[in-house]
Amino acid sequence: xxxxxxxxxxxxxxxxxxxxxxxxxxxxxxxxxxxxxxxxxxxxxxxxxxxxxxxxxxxxxxxxxxxxxxxxxxxxxxxxxxxxxxxxxxxxxxxxxxxxxxxxxxxxxxxxxxxxxxxxxxxxxxxxxxxxxxxxxxxxxxxxxxxxxxxxxxxxxxxxxxxxxxxxxxxxxxxxxxxxxxxxxxxxxxxxxxxxxxxxxxxxxxxxxxxxxxxxxxxxxxxxxxxxxxxxxxxxxxxxxxxxxxxxxxxxxxxxxxxxxxxxxxxxxxxxxxxxxxxxxxxxxx
Numbered sequence: 001x002x003x004x005x006x007x008x009x010x011x012x013x014x015x016x017x018x019x020x021x022x023x024x025x026x027x028x029x030x031x032x033x034x035x036x037x038x039x040x041x042x043x044x045x046x047x048x049x050x051x052x053x054x055x056x057x058x059x060x061x062x063x064x065x066x067x068x069x070x071x072x073x074x075x076x077x078x079x080x081x082x083x084x085x086x087x088x089x090x091x092x093x094x095x096x097x098x099x100x101x102x103x104x105x106x107x108x109x110x111x112x113x114x115x116x117x118x119x120x121x122x123x124x125x126x127x128x129x130x131x132x133x134x135x136x137x138x139x140x141x142x143x144x145x146x147x148x149x150x151x152x153x154x155x156x157x158x159x160x161x162x163x164x165x166x167x168x169x170x171x172x173x174x175x176x177x178x179x180x181x182x183x184x185x186x187x188x189x190x191x192x193x194x195x196x197x198x199x200x201x202x203x204x205x206x207x208x209x210x211x212x213x214x215x216x217x218x219x220x221x222x223x224x225x226x227x228x229x230x231x232x233x234x235x236x237x238x239x240x241x242x243x244x245x246x247x248x249x250x251x252x253x254x255x256x257x258x259x260x261x262x263x264x265x266x267x268x269x270x271x272x273x274x275x276x277x278x279x280x281x282x283x284x285x286x
Contacts, residue, residue: 068126068127068152068153068154068215069126069127069215069216070125070126070215070281070282071123071124071125071126071215071216072123072125072216072282073106073122073123073124073125073198073233073235073282074106074108074120074121074122074123074222074233075120075121075122075123075218076120077120079282079283082106082282082283083279083283085106085107085108085109086104086105086106086107087105087106087107087116087232088101088104088105088232089101089104090102090103090104090275090277090278090279092275092277093275095170095271096170096175096269096271097175097269098175098176098268098269102236102268102275103197103199103234103235103236103237103275103278104234104235104277104278104279105232105233105234105235106222106232106233106235107222107230107231107232107233108120108222108231108232115230116230116231116232117222117231118202118221118222118223118224118231119202119221119222120221120222121218121220121221122198122201122218122219122220122221122222122233123215123216123217123218123219124146124196124213124214124215124216124217124219125196125215125235125281125282126146126148126194126196126215126281127148127212127213127214127215128146128147128148128194128196128212128213129146129147129148129210129211129212129213130144130145130146130147130207130208130209130210130211130212130213131145131146131147131195131209131244131245131246132144132145132209132245132246132247132248132249132263133145133204133205133207133208133209133248134199134246134248134249134250135204135205135248136204136225136226137226137248137249137250137255137256137260138226138227138250138251138252138253138255138256139226139227139250139251139252140197140199140200140225140226140227140234140249140250141199141200141201141223141224141225141226141227141228142199142200142201142202142203142204142205142220142223142225142226143197143198143199143200143201143205143226144197144198144201144205144207144219144220145195145196145197145246146195146196146198146213146219147193147194147195147242147243147244148193148194148195148196149191149192149193149194149242150163150191150192150193150194150239151191153194160280161194161239161276161280161281162276162280163192163239163276164239164274164276166192167271167274168271169270169271169272170269170270170271175269176251176264176265176268176269177251177261178261178262178265178269179258179259179261179262179265191241191242191243192239192240192241192242193239193240193241193242193243194237194238194239194276194281195236195237195238195239195240195244195273196235196236196237197234197235197236197238197267198219198220198233198234198235199226199233199234199235199236200222200223200224200225200226200228200231200232200233200234201219201220201221201222201223201225201233202220202221202222202223202224202225202231203220203221203223205219205220207219209245209246209247210245227252235278236275236278237275237276237277237278237280237281238267238273238274238275238276239273239274239276240272240273240274241272246263246267247259247263248260248263249261249263249264249267250264251264251265251268
């Protein structure tokens with residue numbers, strides 16, 4: 001999902017191997033626009049390599065430790081093949097900004113007609129607890145937030161993720177209209193968690209805050225709800241204070257309530273929840 005501009009065309013994205021200690025290679029993206037625009041999916045170019053199938057692929061999970069795994073967010077597409085499905089890469093925003101692109105968009109492209117398809121199952125990347133459910137709200141559409149405490153992730157993997165230090169919460173947001181109490185919390189950094197947001201799902205998620213999910217469990221299907229012109233999964237990975245729940249969030253529409261706008265500002269621009277490159281989680285060193 002990209003709120004302010006069209007997707008960048010991703011050509012020949014190479015596998016970011018889990019065995020390397022190098023950070024993911026930066027991917028080219030379009031220049032940001034000041035005007036919010038719905039997301040459009042650019043079809044990955046066909047290659048000479050056959051499209052991956054469930055029988056041809058390696059395992060879709062990477063073991064972290066005996067109690068934690070990383071799973072592919074897309075059914076029947078392995079972690080190794082995920083880079084081939086990237087329609088719009090991570091483009092970290094300046095502090096306090098709501099653009100250019102704070103996650104990664106994965107598209108299921110029809111190999112014959114080169115169009116993005118709906119309906120492929122979306123799976124939980126990490127085991128965790130549901131921290132929020134969004135139902136048909138702009139811009140995320142149907143979405144789910146899942147929290148995994150950092151204490152459950154081995155230190156070597158945290159190093160690969162490059163967890164940023166805690167920063168003070170920004171109270172003023174010149175780029176967005178935010179309620180005065182947009183933060184509503186203190187960012188002490190005593191306990192922190194990873195938060196994964198899966199957005200633009202086809203249907204509302206049949207879970208509720210507080211429910212637990214395991215790695216690889218289906219949580220929805222690729223759709224184009226919210227601010228999306230074409231079907232894709234928008235995945236965000238953030239680190240923030242543990243234990244936060246979001247009843248809903250919305251912005252850029254008159255239908256958004258003050259609480260939804262406050263939650264959106266807290267999540268996107270306050271600095272309390274800092275965006276990470278999802279590929280650092282999905283292709284860690286081994």
